[in-house]
Amino acid sequence: GAGVSQSPSNKVTEKGKDVELRCDPISGHTALYWYRQSLGQGLEFLIYFQGNSAPDKSGLPSDRFSAERTGGSVSTLTIQRTQQEDSAVYLCASSPRTSGRSGELFFGEGSRLTVL
Amino acid sequence: AQTVTQSQPEMSVQEAETVTLSCTYDTSENNYYLFWYKQPPSRQMILVIRQEAYKQQNATENRFSVNFQKAAKSFSLKISDSQLGDTAMYFCAFMIGNYGGSQGNLIFGKGTKLSVKP
Numbered sequence: 001g002a003g004v005s006q007s008p009s010n011k012v013t014e015k016g017k018d019v020e021l022r023c024d025p026i027s028g029h030t031a032l033y034w035y036r037q038s039l040g041q042g043l044e045f046l047i048y049f050q051g052n053s054a055p056d057k058s059g060l061p062s063d064r065f066s067a068e069r070t071g072g073s074v075s076t077l078t079i080q081r082t083q084q085e086d087s088a089v090y091l092c093a094s095s096p097r098t099s100g101r102s103g104e105l106f107f108g109e110g111s112r113l114t115v116l
Numbered sequence: 117a118q119t120v121t122q123s124q125p126e127m128s129v130q131e132a133e134t135v136t137l138s139c140t141y142d143t144s145e146n147n148y149y150l151f152w153y154k155q156p157p158s159r160q161m162i163l164v165i166r167q168e169a170y171k172q173q174n175a176t177e178n179r180f181s182v183n184f185q186k187a188a189k190s191f192s193l194k195i196s197d198s199q200l201g202d203t204a205m206y207f208c209a210f211m212i213g214n215y216g217g218s219q220g221n222l223i224f225g226k227g228t229k230l231s232v233k234p
Contacts, residue, residue, distance in 0.1 A: 033221075033222070035224075041226060041227075042207060042224045042225055042226035042227050043207065043224040045221050045222070045223065045224075048220065048221055056220065056221060058221075059221070089159065091161065093161070104163050104166065105153075105161070105163070105222060107160055107161035107162075108160070109158070109159050109160045110159050110160075
């Protein structure tokens with residue numbers, strides 16, 4: 001499809017397990033973002049990739065969280081040793097690098113993570 | 117640090133009427149962008165409207181318009197002729213501008229849940 005694709009759409013895991021969430025951005029978009037949305041809350045910034053630049057990891061809540069982006073396209077968010085407070089919807093967004101459209105993010109439908 | 121505040125957790129409006137959602141922000145930057153995003157129950161966020169801080173003219177997109185008060189750091193969204201499909205969470209967001217064309221983090225408020233009633 002032409003939009004941002006995220007998988008899985010839903011993931012239930014046990015406390016202590018590792019999970020991987022995948023994001024396929026729109027082709028040609030150089031910027032990729034991960035956000036976390038807890039129930040009834042706004043969006044919490046996690047990490048931002050822009051082209052070949054070093055990612056902005058300032059939003060990652062702990063060293064259990066990491067993300068990579070391979071070949072400037074697909075990104076994987078990994079959460080190690082999951083905790084119940086990690087339960088949330090994880091949203092991925094991509095954006096073209098054209099200043100005339102700065103800030104226009106295209107979001108996926110998110111991956112809902114439930115940690116039991 | 118930049119912050120975005122939405123003081124109305126929930127609002128409701130009758131179909132065909134007008135509603136205004138409030139947003140204030142705090143920054144020491146002079147070059148930035150402001151946005152309103154919509155998140156319907158399907159969960160997918162959609163950009164509603166965008167405003168460059170250097171522009172004095174308020175942005176409009178069909179039934180959606182903003183009231184941008186830079187000195188007051190206020191950025192409200194007005195929805196005219198509300199429709200049932202406008203029912204959604206609305207998020208105000210802020211991004212620091214960059215003359216080099218790259219962009220940084222988009223900072224969101226906590227959102228306002230809008231219900232349009234028939």
